[in-house]
Every structure is written in structure tokens, then in C-alpha cells.
Amino acid sequence: MRHLRLLIFMLLALILLPLQASASDFGERVSGMAEVTGVRISSHSDKVRIVVEATKDMAFKKIILSNPDRVVVDLPNAWLSPKARKDLDLDSPFAGRLKVAQFDKQTVRIVVETKVGRNNYNVFKLTGGATACRIVLDFGDISESSDNRKIDLPDGSAQQPEPAYTPPASETDEVEKEMASPDKSERTEEPQDTGKKETEKKNPIKVEETPSGGIFEGSDKDSGDELDKITGLKGRKIAIDAGHGGSDSGAIGPTGVMEKTITLKVATELKNLLVAEGATVYMTRTKDTEVSPKKGRATDIEELQARCDIANAKDADIFISIHMDSFTNAAAKGTTGYYYARGSKKSRELADKIRQGVIDQIGTQSRGTQSCNFYVVKHTDMPATLVELAFISNRAEEKLLYSDAGAKKAAQGILDGIEDYFN
Template identity: 65%
Template sequence: MKRLFFLLYITALAVVFPFAALTAEASDFGDRVSSMAEITGIRDSSDADKTRIVIDASKPVTYKKMVLSAPDRVVIDIANAWVSPKLDRQLDLDTNFVGTVKIAQFDPQTVRVVVETKVGRNNYKVFGLNSGTVPGRIVMDFGNLTDSSGAKIDLPEKTPAAKPKAETVKPKSAKQEQAQKQEKKEPEKSKDPTNKDEELDEELAGITGLKGRKIVLDPGHGGSDSGAIGPTGVMEKSVTLRVANEVRRLLVKEGATVYMTREADIEVSPKRAKATDIEELQARCDVANEVNADIFVSIHMDSFTNRAAKGTTGYYYSLGDKRSRVLADKIRSGVIDQIGTQSRGTQSCNFYVVKHTDMPATLLEVAFISNEQEEKLLDSEDGIRKAAQGIVDGIADYFG
């Protein structure tokens, strides 16, 4: 099957992607983010009157805010910024004024902060601090604040439990006593402690546009088909599955429904190793078509006889769904932003899996497994995690 992909790839390369493109200018991650602010910290403090949340950045930042559900949530979008991988993405504060705070890379240029708050619309404020000693900082206060007129804002207070009134004890009937005993035997149903987190995950998912989306991930190759093999023996089929599994984890966390064409080192066709190339590829398409998926993403590692070849490419079928090119472009850009590979562009192709799926579809060549540096990158946990995050960022950008 790899031979089929290779022939198709060479054909597309000869027509629309001349060899000179191999020397195209690299899109180095460090250069790309040099003009962006890194979000390096998020911290909080609380007292009886307010909860303060502080977001630290490596340089001055600008932001926009939104209020949702009057306002059950306050959303801050920080422009031209990226989240440090070392940063905790969630704070569970559960103060009188703030519940949970979440921070995520909303798109390649925007960091989104979502604050679950219990205060009214005038009981919070957001402001920035930029100075010589403080490169970039956003401060959010929630609580019993003073508005511009100097009047104190009243917040709803917790109602103390009422003391039970003294009652005259009446003798119980045998039937009442039996019912009371039965009631004591039945354990009180405890609330699911994960419900709150699940609800917040759903809220964030709704904001990023992934909630409820049906997404099919196709880890390339598998079973008897190893795909390309890198200089040190790393197999394409293992890298694609590792990346796809991490993409699935991230997408499910954001509320999407994810289907995998394969979840193990096997062929997708029921015929397994006896399947023809076409039967195996059609089986992958069938997974997406049968569930009526919103998008189809096939994940591959590229390979070339010249080991100097490198970079990330997004492919789409030009005669298919018109949104496929946008999907391919968004995902390619997301991956490049995360792993810093060279951009080889978004190219039209005739690959079977993107031609025979009924929804927007892309085949992503994450990097060149034939290139020693890119093989090493994608055989590392950090590389897998970043590549997966890039794919998710691109998908979120597509639906956003």
C-alpha cells in the first residue's frame, strides 16, 4: 500500500510541487513566536471581598473580553500569544466568587481564558499592567468591588441554615417506624464529584466549537503495512497511531466525539493482511461515511529518497468538499506552529482516502520520517504531544 501512496505522491510532486521547493525557507518555531507573548503564569489570591486572578506574559499583551450567561462565565482572549507547555491549564478555586479557571490555545495566535464566576455583571473588572519591571500582565478581580460612582456593590450572601423549630413529638405508628428504618438503610446518593469538571469542559468545548463534533481520525498504515521506516528503524505506522491517540484524548476532552479507523497495530479491512490496497483504503473511508462524520483526518509521516527533505504538508482532494482545503490548511498551520517544521504548503492530491470520503477531508504528512531530525522529533513524547496539539489547534480553528 505504501507503494501506491508513493506513486501518487511522486505524481503530485512532479505536477504541482517542483523539487526546488525542497529548499524553501524554513518556518522555524522560534522565529514564528519571537514576536508573540508567551503566557508564562496564572495565579490567584482571595480574601473576604474578592478573588484576584493574574496572568503573566513575557511581553505586553492586548486582550478582548466576553461575558456569557450574564455572566456565568467571563472569557478573555489574549491576542498574539501562546501558552507555555509548563503552565497548568486549569485552576479549581471554588471561592465565594470564582469556581474554575481554564486557559487554552484557542487558535495559533490567541490564548483564551475562561473564568466561571458567581458575581453579577458589574462585580468584576479586568485591566492590564505593562511596565519596565512587568513585561505583560492581565489582572482580573471578581467580588465585592466599588464601581465608578463609589457605591458599594452588594453580592448575594450565603443564606445560613435555619435552626429547626421545636416541635411536639407525637408517637409514631408501627407503619411510620418501619418506613423510617427503611429510609435510614438507604444510603444518601452523593453527587458525582466529576460533574462540575465535566460541565466546565463542556462550556469550554462550546466556546472552541468542538463540542458535539463527529471527527474520524485515520492513523496511516498498520498491521502488515509498516509504512515508511526512518533511518533508525522507527516505523510510520507506530508514529501515526501514537499521534492519533493523543489527538483523540485532546478532542474528547473538548467535547468532540472521535472515531478511530484503527486503535491498534492492525489493518482496518476485515480481511486484514489479505486485503488489497483499495479494500484497505476503502475500509478507512467507510468508517467516516457510515457515522456521517463532520471531518476526516488521515495522519501520516512523509518519506523521500533524499534525507534532506523535511517539513509538513497538508493534502486535500480539489474536486471534493470545498471546505477540505481550509481544513487541510488549518491543520497544517497548527502543526507547524507547534513543532516548528518547514511548511511545504497545502497541496491538492488524488489520494484515495480524501477522494472517497463524503465530508471535508485531509491527509496530513506531519513530518519526514526519512529525515533524521524529524524522525527523532516524532519518536519523542514531546514531539508526539506537540504534533497532536497542533492538529487539535487546527481542527478547533476550522470549526471556530
């Protein structure tokens, strides 16, 4: 029996030693390389965005191929996580299929099938924020303004390679070889629509700017011209309103979680992300309190006007009010974006992009982008949106948004929407 046990032990050793050596070799090979951890897709009516996330800063090289038309992006000194999605149908008029693969031991290759003209796609890099590095590929309308947009969609003719790089036939062959593998919750609205425009100026109340006050101004430190050109956030002034607070708990979930708690948690995470991107941030509140100087004695209108006054006094570029939805039916779920019914087109665009960004991050059902008469989006002077992240009355969505991971994802989704809006 002892000889049998010894024989079994020797056989196991012979089997496991190569596996341990292989694991050790792999660890040494990828040491110092960027790990490509995931790929996110965001589809809109005017463009599709692909975001490739990695653990370290990395360079990229763009290659243009034809017959069929493809945009290829190589990421040197990188390895692809087994968890990352590798073959996706983009289901967009601007791009067809996306494939991601380990092209060689040190290169991750991204291939996007597309027929848009050379003026209707862009590849750029984002660094900082929650993810160390993101490579972004936009296809469709990449202009700074959505006015008079024109999407160059060829009639099927092969796209000519850009002069920057023309790959040899052998590389084209390598590409093919490798890649063959309910009702909304109650919000305070106006008794009647007075028809005031977003550009109207109010008489703002005085805003106290103290370390413990309800307003926070983000860091003005220089984050670099490169970041400014890429994200459009450096120097942007963004007002974030964490809904409810103090004596106003907002809606309460089935396990007792209060809306005011979730909105402040997400707003704080969003502030940190925005400051890291170079934006200046104004918070209507940074703790569990009312915003109006009258505190709990303020009327609903006085409290909401105080939130608007902070954004208006600082001449913010955009205003975002964060909320959780609620309904008597616990099965109600999803994310909704709201904008003032008689406001600007920019407000609708902001609401739509933030709603989509949140959905892409936390995986909730879309309840669309809707017009409204909510006070805070009507009485702010800049493009404004109120986003209902999810339903606090839904046990699963309450748990998701109350968790630290869920709050961070929701904040990242709002950031993605903001970046999309300004780009």
C-alpha cells in the same frame, strides 16, 4: 589558616542567606497562583491567533486603549515564567506588536497593538486538554463562516473604547511604563479522476464496534455549555485515521522506526485531547492492525475504502488521516497538508489550519497546503485532509515524532488546527 577558613565561611553565609530568603519569599508569593508558561502565535491569511498558556485556570479582564490602539488583557493571580516570550512582532495585517509583562506582583498583562475594529477581535478562555488553561486572542476574521468575510480595518483613526471598561488616565500611564521595557511519499491514488464529489454516498461496509475493534467512540460526558461555546468541539464527530498498520508498515526511518508506529501514537494522543474537549472520536484503528475485515488479504483499495467507510457510516464532521513523509534524500524535511483537488473549500481550509497548527507546535518547515488525488480524502463524504507531519526519512524529524514529547506536540498542533477550523 583555620581562622581564614572561618572568615570565608561567614562571608559566604552573609551572601547566601539573603538569596535563600528571597527564593523562599518568591515561592510563598506565587504559591496558589497560575504560572503563565508560554505564548504561541499562529498567523493565517484571515486572522492571527495568540494563545497564552498557564498551569491553572484563571480569569481575565479586557481593556481597550487608544492613541495608539491596543487591546490589553490582564490575568489576575498569575505570574510570568522567565522562559515565556515577552516581546514579539506579530507580522500580521491585523495586529502589530505583542508584549507580555508582570504588571504587578499578582497580575500578568498582555498588550496587543491592533487597528482592527471591535467586531474583528475576540478574547476567550479554553480549559482542559493538555494545558490547564489557555487564553486565546483572535484578530481578523472571527466569524463562524469564512464566506463573504469582511475585515474591519480602520484608516488609522483611533478605535473607540468598548463601553464595558474605560481605564483612567493613571492606568494608561502604567501600561506605557511597564511595557516600555522534496517530493512527497507515495500514497494510493485513483487510477484516474472520476470527478466524484465529497457529497456522494457510498455503500458502507459494516463496522464492528467492539472494545478491541478498529473504531473508538469518544466520551459523550457533558463538558459544559461554556466549553461548547468556546471551542465548538462538544458534540462534534471527528474521524481520525492512523495511516498504515498491520502488514503495511508505511515508510521506515533511518533508525528503523516505522511510519505506522508514529501515526498510531499521534492519533491516540489526539483522541485523548479531543475527548477531553467534549468531541466524539472515531478511530479507524486503535492498534497495529489493518482496518479491512480481510486484514492482510485486502487489496490497497479495499483497505483504504474500509477507512473511509468508518467515517462515512458515522457521518463524521471531519476526517483526518495522519502520515509521515519520506524521500530518498535524507535532507528533505517539513510538514504538508493535503486535500482532494476537486473537493470542497472546507477541505482546503481544514488542511491549511491543521498544517499550520502542527508547524506551530513542532517547529517544522512548511511545505504548504497542496491538492491531491489520495483515496482517503476523495472517498470521504465530509471535509477531509491528509497531513504529512514530517519526514521519517530525515533523522532529526524521525527522532522528534517518535519521541513521546514530539507525538504529544504534533497531536496538540492538530487539535489547535481543528479548533481554529470550527471557531
